[in-house]
Amino acid sequence: xTRTGMGAGRWPALAALGAALILxxxxxxxxxEGNGGGGGGGGAGQPPTxxxxxxxxxxxxxxxxxxxxxxxxxxxxxxxxxxxxxxCDVSAKYAGSSDxxxxxxxxxxxxxxxxxxxxGDASLRLIYGGDVRPVNVDLIPDWKNFIPQLQSPxxxxxxxxxxxxxxxxxxxxxxxxxxxFPTAPDSWSVIYDPKYKGKITVPDNPIQIxxxxxxxxxxxxxxxxxDVYELTRxxxxxxxxxxxxxxxxxxxxxxxxxxxxxxFKNGDAIIGASWPYxxxxxxxxxxxxxxxxxxxxxxxWADTWMMATNAPHPNCAYLWMQYISTxxxxxxxxxxxxxxxxxxxxxxxxxxxxxGSCAVYHANxxxxxxxxxxxxxxxxxxxxxxxxxxxxxxxxxxxWTTEVTG
Amino acid sequence: xxxxxIQTSAPRGAGARISAALWRRPWVRAALLLTPPLAWFVFIYxxxxxxxxxxxxxxxNSFTTNIERVWNLGNFRTLLENATxxxxxxxxxxxxxxxxxxxxxxxxxxxxxxxxxxxxxxQTALFVxxxxxLWASYIARVYAWLLIxxxxxxxxxxxxxxxLGPVTLAYTNTAMWIVFSYLWLPFMILPVYxxxxxxxxxxxxxxxxxxxxxxxxxxxxxLPLALPGIVAGSIFTFSLTLGDFITPFxxxxxxxxxxxxxxxxxxGVAGNIPFAAAFAIVPVVxxxxxxxxxxxxxxxxxx
Numbered sequence: 001x002t003r004t005g006m007g008a009g010r011w012p013a014l015a016a017l018g019a020a021l022i023l024x025x026x027x028x029x030x031x032x033e034g035n036g037g038g039g040g041g042g043g044a045g046q047p048p049t050x051x052x053x054x055x056x057x058x059x060x061x062x063x064x065x066x067x068x069x070x071x072x073x074x075x076x077x078x079x080x081x082x083x084x085x086x087x088c089d090v091s092a093k094y095a096g097s098s099d100x101x102x103x104x105x106x107x108x109x110x111x112x113x114x115x116x117x118x119x120g121d122a123s124l125r126l127i128y129g130g131d132v133r134p135v136n137v138d139l140i141p142d143w144k145n146f147i148p149q150l151q152s153p154x155x156x157x158x159x160x161x162x163x164x165x166x167x168x169x170x171x172x173x174x175x176x177x178x179x180x181f182p183t184a185p186d187s188w189s190v191i192y193d194p195k196y197k198g199k200i201t202v203p204d205n206p207i208q209i210x211x212x213x214x215x216x217x218x219x220x221x222x223x224x225x226x227d228v229y230e231l232t233r234x235x236x237x238x239x240x241x242x243x244x245x246x247x248x249x250x251x252x253x254x255x256x257x258x259x260x261x262x263x264f265k266n267g268d269a270i271i272g273a274s275w276p277y278x279x280x281x282x283x284x285x286x287x288x289x290x291x292x293x294x295x296x297x298x299x300x301w302a303d304t305w306m307m308a309t310n311a312p313h314p315n316c317a318y319l320w321m322q323y324i325s326t327x328x329x330x331x332x333x334x335x336x337x338x339x340x341x342x343x344x345x346x347x348x349x350x351x352x353x354x355x356g357s358c359a360v361y362h363a364n365x366x367x368x369x370x371x372x373x374x375x376x377x378x379x380x381x382x383x384x385x386x387x388x389x390x391x392x393x394x395x396x397x398x399x400w401t402t403e404v405t406g
Numbered sequence: 407x408x409x410x411x412i413q414t415s416a417p418r419g420a421g422a423r424i425s426a427a428l429w430r431r432p433w434v435r436a437a438l439l440l441t442p443p444l445a446w447f448v449f450i451y452x453x454x455x456x457x458x459x460x461x462x463x464x465x466x467n468s469f470t471t472n473i474e475r476v477w478n479l480g481n482f483r484t485l486l487e488n489a490t491x492x493x494x495x496x497x498x499x500x501x502x503x504x505x506x507x508x509x510x511x512x513x514x515x516x517x518x519x520x521x522x523x524x525x526x527x528x529q530t531a532l533f534v535x536x537x538x539x540l541w542a543s544y545i546a547r548v549y550a551w552l553l554i555x556x557x558x559x560x561x562x563x564x565x566x567x568x569x570l571g572p573v574t575l576a577y578t579n580t581a582m583w584i585v586f587s588y589l590w591l592p593f594m595i596l597p598v599y600x601x602x603x604x605x606x607x608x609x610x611x612x613x614x615x616x617x618x619x620x621x622x623x624x625x626x627x628x629l630p631l632a633l634p635g636i637v638a639g640s641i642f643t644f645s646l647t648l649g650d651f652i653t654p655f656x657x658x659x660x661x662x663x664x665x666x667x668x669x670x671x672x673x674g675v676a677g678n679i680p681f682a683a684a685f686a687i688v689p690v691v692x693x694x695x696x697x698x699x700x701x702x703x704x705x706x707x708x709x
Contacts, residue, residue, distance in 0.1 A: 198574060252577040252659045259656075266556035268576050406490035406661060 048130030049309050050161055058139055058318040061088045065316040068093050068104050068116040070303070078332045082323045088316035098122035105131040109308025114317045116308065117167060119301045120155035120376035121207050125393070127156075127163045128380075132306040134161045139318055142325035142343055149370050150342045155377040156304040164306035165321050168330070170339040170361070171300040171373050172203075172211065173291040175274035177264065181290075188215045188294045190271055192242065197249045201263055201272035204253035206393070206400035207376055210299050211273060212239040212246075214374060218296040228299065228374050230383045236391045236399065243404045253405055257281075264289065276361060277338040293372060300373035302342075334361060455690070462684035473679060481684035491668070495688060498664045501579065502647035505586040506640045509594040512587070513639060514632065517598040522605075536592045544589070548656050551585045552576060555657075577659030585657050586647050593646065594639035601635025602628070637705035644696060648689045665689055 065088040067074055074092035083089055093113070095101040098121050105116050108131050118126055126132045137143045143151065143165060150166035157163065176185060180199075188211070191200050202208055213228040216238055225235050251269050254260040261278050263269040265287050274291060282289040305324060307317050323329055330341035331349035340361045341350070347358040358364050383390040428435045463477050485491050520532045539547065554560045555576040562572040575581045605628065613623040651666030658664075665685055672682035700706070 247660055250660050255655060262552075262556075263577075266553070266576070267558040268556055402488055402490040406493060406663070 047127045047158060047161075047163070049127075049133040049163075050159070052133045052309070054134050054136035055139070055314070055318070056136065058322075059315045061086045061316045061319055062313040063087055063089060063316070064313050065090045065115070065320055066093070066113045066313070067091070067320075068095050068101055068109075068113050070095065070117055070119075072337055073117050073303075073333070075333070075336060077336060078324075078329045082320065082329075086316065086319045086323070088313070088319060090320075102126060102129070102131075105129075105308060107131070108133075108310035111310045111312055113308050114311040114313050115320065116306050117303050118164070118306050119303050120153075121301075121378050121393070123155045123164070123304055123306065124378035124380060126306055127158060131309055132163050133309045133311075134163055135165065135307050135318075135321065137162050137165060140165055140321050140325050142322070142327070142345075145327070145345050146325075146342045147344055147367075147370065149367070150302060153302060153375070155302065155375060156306065164304040165325060166342040167303045167305055167324065168334060168337070168339040168341055169300060169302035169373075169375070170276055171293060171298045173274055173276065173279070173298060174271070174294050175264070175279055175289065175291040176271040177288055178290045179288050180270040184290065184292055185271070186292065186295050188296050189219075191273065192246050192249070194249060196271055198251055199268075199270045200246075200249050201251050201254050201260055201269040202246075203273060204255045204405060206396045207299070208273070209236070209239050209243065209396050209400060209404075210374065210376070212242045214299060215296055216242060227384060229377050229379045230385075230390045231379065232383070232387075232389055233391060236395065240399045240403050243400075247404060261285075275338070280338050280360070293369075297372045297374060300375050302375045334363065458683045458686060458690075461680050462687055464680045466678050466680055481681045484681070485684060485688070491685070493661075494663050494665060494668060497579075497662075498648060498666075498689075499692065501583055501586065501664075502644045504583055505590065505647045506594075506643045508583070508587040509591050509643045510598075510636050510640065512591060513594040513598045514636070517595050517602055517632075517635075518628070520595075521599050521602040536595050540592055545652070545656075547589065548585060548653055551581070551588065552657055555581050577657065577662075579658065579662055581657045581659075582653055582662060585653055586650070589653070590643040590646050593642035594636070597638035597642075598632055598635040601632045601638075605631050634704040637700045637703045641697065641700055641705060645689075645693050648692065 067090060069092050071094040074090060079090045093104065095104055095116075098119055101116055101118055101122050102125050105113065105126055106129075109116075116126070116132070118132075123132075137151075146166055150169065152160070152162065153166065156166065174185060174188060174191070176190075178184070181190075190196060191202065192215070202211070209231075210228040213225055213231055213235065216223055216235075217225040217228060220238070223235050223238055225231065231239065251263065252259065254263065254272075257275065257278050260269070260272060260274060261281050264272075264278070264282055265285065276291070279289055279291050305321055307314070307321075311317050324333075325343060327341075327343050327345035327349055330343040331346040331353060333339075334341040334346060335350050335354045335357050338361065340363050344363075347363045350358040350361070350363060362369055379391060379393045379396055381388050381390055381392050428438075461473070462481055463479070464473055464475050465478055465480055466473055485495075516532075520529055524532060556562075557572065557574070557576065559576070561575065565571060565573060575584075609627055609631075610623060613627050618626065649666055651664055651670050654662045654664045654667055665688055669682045669686050672678040672685070
């Protein structure tokens with residue numbers, strides 16, 4: 001149920017028309033207005049809120065906290081304790097997608113929202129849009145217990161300034177029915193293989209282009225792909241061409257996690273791209289299911305609690321960041337939701353809550369596991385190597401909607 | 407009694423005077439009675455349509471997704487120039503038309519039996535059978551069909567038993583066509599029934615007396631008289647299909663998006679309300695033309 005909401009969110013292929021159209025209307029080339037499209041913020045210059053000084057101490061709570069979150073991220077199971085302890089009443093607005101989160105956070109949360117649980121494909125848009133402000137991680141005691149890669153990841157930390165604190169993460173795995181795959185597939189090539197025509201399913205989400213790029217990075221080194229979220233025009237075109245070729249093989253682009261679950265349960269799909277959540281639901285339903293991270297690696301998501309520029313309850317927001325980073329709260333969310341906590345101390349508590357869950361969700365995996373995952377980040381024009389000829393997110397959206405799924 | 411009020415106006419005071427004034431000026435009375443519903447219609451209904459129309463000519467800032475009130479035709483240009491959107495429009499209209507034809511073909515014999523052949527009891531039973539599905543949740547009925555169509559679903563299980571092998575129906579446009587035809591069938595049956603029931607028996611007798619056989623009577627008497635009913639029903643089936651987005655999302659596969667899906671994505675997800683408005687105007691225009699045609703065919707009398 002939980003992921004459903006999230007699924008609803010991450011699916012929308014057509015979702016993206018927005019920025020795509022703008023590009024068309026703006027006659028593409030210049031990008032004179034709006035600087036770099038829905039995706040990007042261009043990456044040039046520093047974020048508008050970079051010079052906002054974060055507080056050096058946390059005052060008394062204001063009695064309220066308004067969150068924008070993925071469905072399932074604000075559960076009484078762990079918010080009750082927080083509310084009793086701090087007196088901050090939590091209210092949550094569930095967003096269906098990263099694009100929706102960005103929309104809701106317009107104008108720094110509009111003085112209405114305090115925080116957003118943004119995924120890596122939205123966080124840079126929020127930072128460069130000036131919608132979120134720097135936070136002082138010294139005020140978050142558990143921050144130093146985070147796995148090192150999530151303490152200052154590039155999707156929420158710029159020039160050493162933290163625009164939020166990491167929360168949970170997870171991989172996008174290759175899920176398959178072991179009855180149809182006696183030998184486990186070890187490459188993403190199976191989801192591009194005409195042999196499985198009509199039995200494949202992948203998410204309905206522009207960020208899926210990165211999955212194609214990941215495969216091309218390994219199989220077509222001549223394209224020179226280094227970062228799957230920093231694609232030049234020819235690289236993006238190659239990934240889109242691969243996805244176009246894949247389209248007739250696809251049974252359905254799933255928008256809701258529940259749709260993928262139902263397809264695997266009913267035999268309409270035997271292989272596809274998935275989250276650990278679907279796998280655990282299918283397994284608990286007794287459906288034969290397995291998943292792997294293929295040799296090319298995998299994409300993944302990492303979510304960050306970010307603080308709105310105009311947050312009306314900043315103290316409660318800091319109290320929330322402190323609380324949600326604790327091992328206990330992290331473990332509760334991880335086991336309830338089916339993802340991996342950022343706090344390394346959460347592992348034993350996860351096992352107490354649900355025996356073996358720490359290993360299932362790789363909360364104790366070595367750093368190499370983390371490094372095999374290319375975490376979602378918003379594609380922007382800045383290629384990260386001094387070049388600025390990379391395709392921003394709006395281009396991805398446009399390509400996905402009009403060239404892949406149409 | 408109104409005149410009585412006038413005569414005793416002095417002791418009754420203001421209330422009586424108002425009612426007397428209203429009696430003397432019937433148009434004021436009518437205006438007072440009609441103003442609330444009229445205001446509702448104008449402000450809520452027409453005004454929102456007007457705003458929709460206006461919004462379609464604006465655009466959003468790609469970065470902040472805020473609406474920019476800059477007049478431009480960009481949204482409509484995109485709709486017309488982009489092959490994908492053209493395909494989505496044609497697909498939506500095509501399937502809506504197909505569903506309408508299917509429902510008309512299914513409803514005609516059914517409604518004829520109901521109106522002219524079935525006994526009173528059977529008629530009641532058929533009415534209940536037609537109406538009961540409308541009480542069940544739309545989503546439940548769509549999911550029920552999805553479960554029938556899935557690879558390991560009831561349909562394939564049955565086909566397998568009689569040796570016809572599995573068919574691939576779930577997540578296809580064919581599945582959408584079947585589900586839509588099922589969903590809206592009652593909306594076609596009822597107006598067709600109403601039209602057929604109104605045909606006097608003497609017309610059919612006269613046709614027979616003049617030597618027409620069954621087929622000719624159907625073609626020359628029943629069909630023309632049923633046509634307004636069919637057109638009335640088609641307004642429902644066509645417009646309901648045209649505006650739907652849940653069935654394509656749940657039952658459709660690749661290349662199954664409807665206009666409604668694009669609108670939904672743009673409003674709820676991408677925050678591009680101007681483009682959504684522009685696309686939403688397409689079905690409004692189509693239905694406007696359709697209703698104009700329907701009126702000429704006498705559909706409104708049959709409703």
